[in-house]
Amino acid sequence: MTSYWAAQAVGGVAFLVGITMFFNRNERGFKYQLAGYSTVMSCHFFMMGAHAAAMSVILSAIRTITSIWWRNLWVMMIFIILTLILATMKIQHPIEALPIAGTIASTWALFRTHGLKMRSIMWCSTACWVTHNIWAGSIGGTLVEGSFLLMNGFNIIRFYRMQKRGIDPFAIESKVIKEAEEKASEQK
Structure with a gap:
C-alpha cells in the first residue's frame, strides 16, 4: 500500500x-466525539x-476537550x-486559510455558544473544511466533512422546527449549562 x-x-x-457526531444532542458526548474525529483527521492531513490543516485540526481536538471544562474567554x-x-x-497556498478560518469560527462557537447557534456556526466551519478537502484531494476528509455538512444541516432544520413547535431539543443541556454558569458566577 502506498503512503497516499x-x-x-x-x-x-x-x-x-x-459520521454520527451531529445526531448527538448531548453536548459533552458531541465534543468528545468531535475531538476523536479531529485527532484522526490530523493524522490523515499530516x-x-x-x-x-493538520496543525489546525489537532489544535481543534485539544480545544474541543478543553471547552468541556472551561468556557472562559481567555x-x-x-x-x-x-x-x-x-x-x-x-x-503554502491561499486556500489553506479556509481550515484556519473554520477552526477559529468553531473555537468561538464551542466556547461562547451552545445548542442550535453552536451547530449553525459549526456548519459554516464545515463549509470551509469541505472546500479545503476537495482542493487537497482528501477523499475521506471530503466525504466526512460533506456528510457533516448535510447531516448537521438537516439536524439544524429539524431542531429549529422542534423549537418552533415549542420543544427544546437541548433542554437537558441548557439546564446543565445554566447551572454551571450560576456556579461559576457564585465562585467569583
Whole structure:
C-alpha cells in the first residue's frame, strides 16, 4: 500500500468516527466525539502533507476537550492565537486559510455558544473544511466533512422546527449549562 492510500485509509477511519457526531444532542458526548474525529483527521492531513490543516485540526481536538471544562474567554483566545500562529506558519497556498478560518469560527462557537447557534456556526466551519478537502484531494476528509455538512444541516432544520413547535431539543443541556454558569458566577 502506498503512503497516499494509507493516508486515504486513515481519512476513511475518520469518516467512520465522525459520521454520527451531529445526531448527538448531548453536548459533552458531541465534543468528545468531535475531538476523536479531529485527532484522526490530523493524522490523515499530516500523512497527506497538508500541514496547515493538520496543525489546525489537532489544535481543534485539544480545544474541543478543553471547552468541556472551561468556557472562559481567555482560554478561547489562547486557542485562537495558537491557531493563528501555528497553523498560519504552515500555509503554502491561499486556500489553506479556509481550515484556519473554520477552526477559529468553531473555537468561538464551542466556547461562547451552545445548542442550535453552536451547530449553525459549526456548519459554516464545515463549509470551509469541505472546500479545503476537495482542493487537497482528501477523499475521506471530503466525504466526512460533506456528510457533516448535510447531516448537521438537516439536524439544524429539524431542531429549529422542534423549537418552533415549542420543544427544546437541548433542554437537558441548557439546564446543565445554566447551572454551571450560576456556579461559576457564585465562585467569583
